[in-house]
Amino acid sequence: MTPALPLAALGLVDAAFSGFRAYAGRDARIRKRRGAARAALRGLAVGSVLLLAPTAAAVALLLTAADRSRTYALLAAGGLGYLLPLAVFAAAVLLSLAVYLVLPFRAGTVAIVLGCGPLTLLRPLAVAAACLGALVTGGGWPALLVGTVAGAAVLCVEPIVHRRWYPAPL
Template sequence: MTPAIPLVLLGLVDAAFSGFRAYAGSDARIRRQRATARAALRGLAVGAFLLLAPTLTAALLLLTARDQARTYDILIAGGLGYLLPLTVYASTVLLLLAAYFTLPFRAGTLAMVIGLGPLTLLRPLVIAVACLGAVLNGGGTALLVGAIAGAAVLCVEPAVHRRWYRHVR
């Protein structure tokens, strides 16, 4: 199984959420569905562009490798090691979002404040753990691609905020 497709999907979903977070605190209007959708699409676009960096890095590593089959196997193993912590994190986020949308208002808000707030702050740590999983499972080559991917997803929110929402009050 190649972990590339689930990793790209997780990266793109994270980018959409990053676009939403870049906008969320900058506008006090209550009904803002179009603006939040636009912010998520902006995050998705920036994330798709930034995720080209690890994709191109992996492609260059494969094209310049002496033993392409071995390099491919290392990247696959590292990708699986990278995917495991991200899957646990994403599953927790999905569970909390499901609680937010299905539970009564107070309980759903509590799930959002107690769960999603700290999880947002833990994103860099989760990416560091994913990089550790990549290096333990695949080696240094996988760590290079994983670190570039981690940097790419962590740069989406600041890039969207700086480009579109810096002056919004």
């Protein structure tokens, strides 16, 4: 199985959340669903474009490789190693969001502050762990290269959305 589809899905979901985080706290209105949805779509759009970079890197590696099947095997092994830390991180985020949705308002708010707040700060460490996982699982330098480009792409979504659409409070 190729881990490309689950990784792409995780990257796009993360991009949507990054767009939302760029918008969060910028609008003091009570009803701001439309603004939050617009911000998530902006993050998704930016993330979709940025995630073309690791795709291009993987394609370039495959096209220039002397042994394409070996390079593909390295990328697949590295992709699985990249996916594992990110899946654990995504599960922690989903658990925090589930607790927020299930508990009463005050308890849910505490859960989101104690869960998603620190997890947002740990995103770069999760990406670094994913890059290490790509290397350790036998992906070698090709998987590390594609993983690093992918990690840089997802970590750049929020700053780009923030600077482009939300430079000052509304």
